[in-house]
Amino acid sequence: MRPVTQILSGTALLLGLLAGPAAAETVNLMSFPVLFQERYTKAVIEPFEKANPGIKVSYFGLPSSAQMLGTLRAQKAAPQVDVVIMDLAVSKAGTDEGLFAKLDEAEIPNIKDLVPEARRPELAGAGVTFDNLVLLTNTDLVKPRPDSWFVLRDKAYAGRVAIPAMPDIVGLALTVVLDKAEGGQDPLKSVDKGIAALGTIAPNVQTWDPRPEVYAPIVSGQAALGVGWNARAQLNHDISGGKLAAVLPKEGSVFQVNTINLTANSPNAAAAKKFIDYALGAEAQKAFTEAMFYAPSNAKARASVSPEAMARTAIGSSDRMIPLDWIAMAGRRDAILEQWRRRVIPLSR
Amino acid sequence: MTAALAVAPTTPRGGSPVRPAAGPALLAAIVAVNLLGFVVPVLNLLRLSFLKVEATGTLRETFDLSSWQAILTDGFYAGLLVDSVRTCALITGLTLVLSYPIALLIHRCRGTIRTLLLVLVVTPLLTSAVVRTYGWVALLYDQGLVNGMLMALGLSAPLRLMFNTVGVVIGLTEILMPYMILSLLAGFGRLDPRYEEAAMTLGASPWRTFLRVVLPLTLPGIALGCLLTFVLALSSFITPKLLGGGRVFLLATEIYDQAMVTLNWPLAAALSMVILAMFGLALVLYGRLVRRIG
Numbered sequence: 001m002r003p004v005t006q007i008l009s010g011t012a013l014l015l016g017l018l019a020g021p022a023a024a025e026t027v028n029l030m031s032f033p034v035l036f037q038e039r040y041t042k043a044v045i046e047p048f049e050k051a052n053p054g055i056k057v058s059y060f061g062l063p064s065s066a067q068m069l070g071t072l073r074a075q076k077a078a079p080q081v082d083v084v085i086m087d088l089a090v091s092k093a094g095t096d097e098g099l100f101a102k103l104d105e106a107e108i109p110n111i112k113d114l115v116p117e118a119r120r121p122e123l124a125g126a127g128v129t130f131d132n133l134v135l136l137t138n139t140d141l142v143k144p145r146p147d148s149w150f151v152l153r154d155k156a157y158a159g160r161v162a163i164p165a166m167p168d169i170v171g172l173a174l175t176v177v178l179d180k181a182e183g184g185q186d187p188l189k190s191v192d193k194g195i196a197a198l199g200t201i202a203p204n205v206q207t208w209d210p211r212p213e214v215y216a217p218i219v220s221g222q223a224a225l226g227v228g229w230n231a232r233a234q235l236n237h238d239i240s241g242g243k244l245a246a247v248l249p250k251e252g253s254v255f256q257v258n259t260i261n262l263t264a265n266s267p268n269a270a271a272a273k274k275f276i277d278y279a280l281g282a283e284a285q286k287a288f289t290e291a292m293f294y295a296p297s298n299a300k301a302r303a304s305v306s307p308e309a310m311a312r313t314a315i316g317s318s319d320r321m322i323p324l325d326w327i328a329m330a331g332r333r334d335a336i337l338e339q340w341r342r343r344v345i346p347l348s349r
Numbered sequence: 350m351t352a353a354l355a356v357a358p359t360t361p362r363g364g365s366p367v368r369p370a371a372g373p374a375l376l377a378a379i380v381a382v383n384l385l386g387f388v389v390p391v392l393n394l395l396r397l398s399f400l401k402v403e404a405t406g407t408l409r410e411t412f413d414l415s416s417w418q419a420i421l422t423d424g425f426y427a428g429l430l431v432d433s434v435r436t437c438a439l440i441t442g443l444t445l446v447l448s449y450p451i452a453l454l455i456h457r458c459r460g461t462i463r464t465l466l467l468v469l470v471v472t473p474l475l476t477s478a479v480v481r482t483y484g485w486v487a488l489l490y491d492q493g494l495v496n497g498m499l500m501a502l503g504l505s506a507p508l509r510l511m512f513n514t515v516g517v518v519i520g521l522t523e524i525l526m527p528y529m530i531l532s533l534l535a536g537f538g539r540l541d542p543r544y545e546e547a548a549m550t551l552g553a554s555p556w557r558t559f560l561r562v563v564l565p566l567t568l569p570g571i572a573l574g575c576l577l578t579f580v581l582a583l584s585s586f587i588t589p590k591l592l593g594g595g596r597v598f599l600l601a602t603e604i605y606d607q608a609m610v611t612l613n614w615p616l617a618a619a620l621s622m623v624i625l626a627m628f629g630l631a632l633v634l635y636g637r638l639v640r641r642i643g
Binding site for chain 2: 064066067069070073089090092093096097159164165167168206207208209211222327330331332333334337338341345348349
C-alpha cells in the first residue's frame with residue numbers, strides 16, 4: 001500500500017473503533033449545574049440510559065436560564081444542544097424566537113399525564129418541575145421557627161436578612177406574595193401593597209445580591225433569614241445537617257415552573273424526544289422529586305411519590321399557593337423593577 | 350519575568366533598525382486580530398443596541414430606538430453614569446495615593462530587593478479577582494477580621510464595611526493597585542536621582558523638591574496609571590457584585606443584569622456603547638495630558 005492509502009485506511013479503522021458497537025446516539029442536555037446536575041443525573045439520566053442502551057445523555061450545565069438562551073441564540077444555525085430544561089418565562093422567549101420545536105403528544109405520549117399548568121399552548125415545551133418560594137432561616141439564629149413572611153421585618157434581625165432583589169425572579173415572586181399578604185388583588189394590575197411591605201423589610205436587609213446563592217450565607221450564619229426556592233433549600237437543609245430550614249409561611253407562596261424543551265433542528269431529535277418522554281413520565285418524575293423535592297408535573301407521579309418527599313414540596317399546601325401567570329407577569333417586570341429601585345432599595349442604605 | 354522587563358527603564362539600545370517597508374507587514378497580524386476580535390464584535394454590539402426586545406426577553410430583528418431612548422430620557426441611567434464615574438474616580442485617586450510611594454521606592458531600589466518587591470507587586474495578579482474579593486468578604490463582614498479588631502478596641506457595633514459603596518471602593522482599590530504600580534514604574538523613566546540631588550544642593554526642602562522636581566517628572570506615569578485604573582474600575586463587575594450587596598449600581602453591573610438576568614440584550618448593548626464612549630473620552634484626555642507634559 002502507498003503511504004497515503006495506509007494513513008487513510010488506518011484513520012478509517014480508528015474512527016470505526018471509536019464509534020464503537022451500534023453507533024450510540026447522544027442527547028445533549030443543557031440545564032442547571034452542580035446540585036441540579038448531580039441529582040438529575042442520578043434520578044433521571046442514569047435510569048434512562050439503562051433502559052435505552054443505544055442512547056447516551058451528555059449534560060451541559062449553565063448557571064442561569066438566560067445564559068442557556070444566549071447559548072441557543074448563538075447556535076441557532078447549527079444547534080449542538082438537543083434538550084433544554086429552563087425557567088418557564090425564559091422558555092417563552094425561546095419559543096417566540098423559534099429556538100424550540102413544539103412537542104407533539106403523538107410522539108411524546110407522557111404529555112397527556114401532565115397537570116394543566118404544565119401544558120401552556122403558548123410554549124413549545126412542557127412543564128417538568130414545579131418549585132415554590134420559601135422563607136429561609138438559619139435554625140441556630142432564628143428560634144422558634146417562624147410561620148410568617150413578616151418575620152423578615154422583625155428588628156431582631158436588622159442587618160441579617162438576605163434577599164435576591166429584582167431583576168432576580170426571587171424578588172419578583174416575593175413582591176407578589178407580600179402584595180397578596182397585604183390585601184392586594186391582582187399583581188398584574190398593581191403591586192403597590194407589596195412594594196410598601198418590602199419597604200418595611202428593606203432596613204433589615206444585609207445584602208440584595210447574596211452570592212454565590214442565597215443559601216450559602218444562611219447556612220454559614222452570615223445572614224439569619226432569607227428568601228429562596230424550595231427544592232434547593234430542602235437540599236441545603238440536608239447537606240448542612242439542618243442548619244438551614246425552608247418554611248412555607250401561612251400567607252402562602254407562588255410556584256415557579258421549569259420547562260423541558262426540544263431544540264428546533266435538533267441533530268438528535270429522535271433520541272431527544274425519547275428522553276423528553278422519559279423525563280415527563282411518572283417514573284422519572286417520582287425519582288427526581290424524591291431526590292431533590294421539586295414537585296412533579298406529572299399527575300400520576302404526584303400520586304406515587306413517597307409521602308415524606310411530597311410533604312417537602314408545596315403540593316400538599318395547594319390552598320396556600322397564589323396563582324401567578326409568569327408569562328403575563330413578564331410584561332409588568334420593568335415597571336416593578338423601577339419601583340424596587342426607587343422605593344425599596346434606597347430604604348436599606 | 351515579563352513584568353520586570355516591561356517596567357525596566359527605557360534606554361535606547363543598539364541593533365539594526367526595521368526597514369520602513371516592513372512596517373505594514375509587521376502590523377498586519379495585529380490589525381487582523383483587532384478587526385476580528387474587537388472591531389467586528391463592537392459593530393455587532395452597536396447593531397444589537399438598535400434591535401427590538403419584548404417584555405419576555407424575546408429578541409426581534411426589527412429596528413428600534415427604545416434602548417437609546419431609555420438611556421437618554423430615563424434619569425436612572427444618567428444617575429448611573431454619574432455614580433459610576435464618581436466612584437471610579439475615587440477608586441483611581443485612592444489607588445494612586447496608595448501606589449505612588451510604593452512605586453517610588455521600587456524605582457529607587459536596585460538588584461535583588463527590586464526584583465523581590467516587583468514579585469510582591471505582581472503576585473496578587475496571579476490570583477483571580479473573584480478569589481481576592483472573597484478574601485475581602487472574610488475581612489470586612491460584620492464578624493470579620495477588621496470589625497473583630499475594632500470591636501476588641503472598644504467599638505460597640507460593627508462598622509458596615511461591605512455590601513455598600515465603601516466595600517466596593519476598598520476591594521477595587523486593592524485589586525487595581527498592581528496595575529497602578531506597574532504603570533507608574535513604566536512612566537518613571539525620566540526620574541533621575543541626580544535632579545533631586547541638584548535641587549537639594551540648591552537649597553530646596555525635601556517637600557519642595559518633591560513638588561517641583563519629582564512630581565512633574567513622574568506625571569507621565571501618573572497619567573498612564575490613572576487611565577488604566579479608571580478604565581479597569583469602570584469595566585469591573587465581579588467585585589461590585591460581590592461587595593456591593595445589590596445597593597451599588599454601576600454601569601458594568603447594570604450591563605450584566607440586563608444581559609444575564611432581564612434578557613434585555615439591546616439595552617445591555619447600548620450601555621456597553623456608553624462605557625466604550627467613556628473609555629474613548631478617557632483616552633482623549635490622557636492624550637492631551639501627555640502632549641501637554643511634553
